[in-house]
Amino acid sequence: MIVGAGSAGCVLANRLSADPRHRVLLLEAGGKARNPLLHIPIGFGKTMHSPHYSWNFETEPDLGGRRRKWPRGKVLGGSSTINGLLYIRGQREDYDGWRQLGCTGWSYDDVLPYYRRSQDSDRADDPLHGSGGPLRVEHPQGQHPVSSRFVDACVQAGIPYNDDPNGAVQEGVAYAPVTMRRGVRCSAATAFLDPVRTRGNLHIVTGALVEGVDIADGRATAVRYRVGGVAHRAVALEEIILSAGAIGSPQLLMLSGIGDGDALAAVGVEARVQSPDVGRNLQDHLASMVIASLTPSATFNEVVRSPAILGQMWRYATARGGMFASAAAHVVVFCRSDTRLASPDIQLHMLPASTSDYAGGDLDRFPGLTCAPCQLRPESRGEVTLRSADPAAPPVIRPNYLSAPADQEALVAGIRISRRILAQPALADIVEREVMPGADVEASASLLASAAMLSESVYHPVGTCRMGGDPASVVDPRLRVRGVAGLRVADASIMPRLISGNTNAPAIMIGEKAAAMILEDARG
Known part of the structure; x- marks a missing residue:
């Protein structure tokens, strides 16, 4: 079960459902990308701040006492459907730095095959770039x-x-390299989701506001969500993967009782797993x-x-x-x-x-x-915390720029x-x-x-479900949430440090690598 059909979630849905032995449920709070402006590249100027396609988060007053807008995609494809289309991977040193922080398997040489696997470059196939993958990358x-x-x-x-x-x-x-195919936006949804919608083992639910994850005997067992005000509960036969982004994923963990116990109690959420780093380590460009x-x-x-x-x-x-x-x-x-x-x-x-x-x-x-x-690599750190126990209430975002x-x-x-x-x-x-x-x-x-x-955000929030080899990290290097079996996070929130560039390409890579690890673990 995947929560969030954004950049990583669409990749996960594609790769996991490719194995007919697995049934995949993909839950997305937003709707389908029917508006033509979502596919015309310059259309991001209108759609990025539209309440129909964006969560339109705002930060707490920060520099100069200003609240800054933080649009995040609320549509199939997530932020890849409303972003500025730039395809930048970052530097080799970024990923080698993750490895030095204890993120085994996440060095540059480790992640490069997943970048190549997803890519359909308009340039010749070479050791650093791929061709024939779902995601078109062009160089105007x-x-x-x-x-x-x-x-x-x-x-x-x-x-x-x-x-x-x-x-x-x-x-x-x-x-600038861009995720575009002959003048049309190539989002994670059009690249990874549209070609596989007819698979019998893939079920996509839009308009699904997820309220939390049920935990029993230390294991994630089900996801609670609403569609049009009607309550639903989906039981997980295998794993639950949160791919709701650097704001949504920590929010859902905290709503499920995973976080700083004192902070959760202050808003009326019962603490199930003590994990104080949930929501912390927030970084942005x-x-x-x-x-x-x-x-x-x-x-x-x-x-x-x-x-x-x-x-x-x-x-x-x-x-x-x-x-x-x-x-x-x-x-x-x-x-x-x-x-x-x-x-x-x-x-x-x-x-x-x-x-x-x-x-x-x-x-x-x-x-x-x-x-x-x-x-590119800010040292300032912020946090995301719950405003209330209401899943529909936007969380508190303090960038600390x-x-x-x-x-x-x-x-x-x-x-x-x-x-x-x-x-x-x-x-x-x-x-x-x-x-x-x-x-x-x-x-x-x-x-x-x-x-x-x-100054304004470049809309690259990461780090709020930090991956690491240390016990305090939110997820381990295989993206498993510490303290809860059967629950993973796979999106930009797992980055221990912000990469040196735009974050859409790395989020897609994270989806690719997460899917490979999940399938490998399932084979046992």
């Missing part, structure tokens, strides 16, 4: 003149061009914004307010190209805030568009370019790197002025204060 080149200029400016600033940020070396500037006003350059800001938008619609309808086939970034940059570092610690996302309200606002009325830097001095220094460095790129000859003749944070904001303390106000 030169999508917009401003994006091409930005790549050239990076090279002029001393950042090498890197044709493959998922290759042997991550560092450099690259056109926080991006500041460097927005530049340009001379007329056919940026998205201009196109949406001109007759040119009709041409873009026609181009997408006839050739699946142009602006409507754009991901959240045309260009990604991986660089180091300090040359003494062994690997990149900064990622920049660039798009020939801008909005002063990064989290879902309208495009600005001037020709705009956005360069959004974030620190920029609480570590190293995170503050890296984010300021990312802003300075962005400015250095914008000042290069390839862009200088079209950049009119820096709108945010503004050229007059120069001192590090002022930049940090500005970043605190302008």
